[in-house]
Amino acid sequence: MASVTTVGAALPAEHRERLMRIAREVSFDEGTRLFEEGRRADRFWIVRTGTVALDVHVPGRRPAVIDSLGHGELVGWSWHFEPHVWQLGAEAMSPVRAYEFDAVTVRAMCAEDPEFGRAVAVWVGQVLAHRLNAARIRLLDLYGPYGSGSP
Numbered sequence: 001m002a003s004v005t006t007v008g009a010a011l012p013a014e015h016r017e018r019l020m021r022i023a024r025e026v027s028f029d030e031g032t033r034l035f036e037e038g039r040r041a042d043r044f045w046i047v048r049t050g051t052v053a054l055d056v057h058v059p060g061r062r063p064a065v066i067d068s069l070g071h072g073e074l075v076g077w078s079w080h081f082e083p084h085v086w087q088l089g090a091e092a093m094s095p096v097r098a099y100e101f102d103a104v105t106v107r108a109m110c111a112e113d114p115e116f117g118r119a120v121a122v123w124v125g126q127v128l129a130h131r132l133n134a135a136r137i138r139l140l141d142l143y144g145p146y147g148s149g150s151p
């Protein structure tokens with residue numbers, strides 16, 4: 001069964017097809033930074049192949065990885081919420097092929113078609129909830145006296 005964070009599981013077929021019509025195929029070499037925390041969020045990606053690590057800036061240290069994303073998963077949600085600034089950073093952990101989407105175009109599509117907009121908002125919300133839970137588990141594993149208790 002597909003994860004709720006993948007576009008295939010979260011968006012109804014008609015909305016997924018509409019979104020995919022504006023996709024642009026891109027690729028990133030291993031080690032490429034897709035975006036930096038605090039910068040303008042003007043696009044997002046759906047991973048086709050490879051792995052992308054989400055990280056948070058830690059002063060004086062390497063960014064702390066909080067999650068890794070693979071096939072079919074959404075990379076980037078900050079584009080959907082004002083002030084449209086990245087809340088995390090992202091780096092290709094292997095060669096990555098992805099579909100790229102222009103955030104301004106997708107937000108305009110959402111505004112023009114409330115049903116499409118609702119479907120995209122629910123999808124992004126599911127992704128955000130999943131990422132928040134993953135970050136919570138990671139923090140418990142790192143700092144909790146007994147870890148998260150997850151297998």
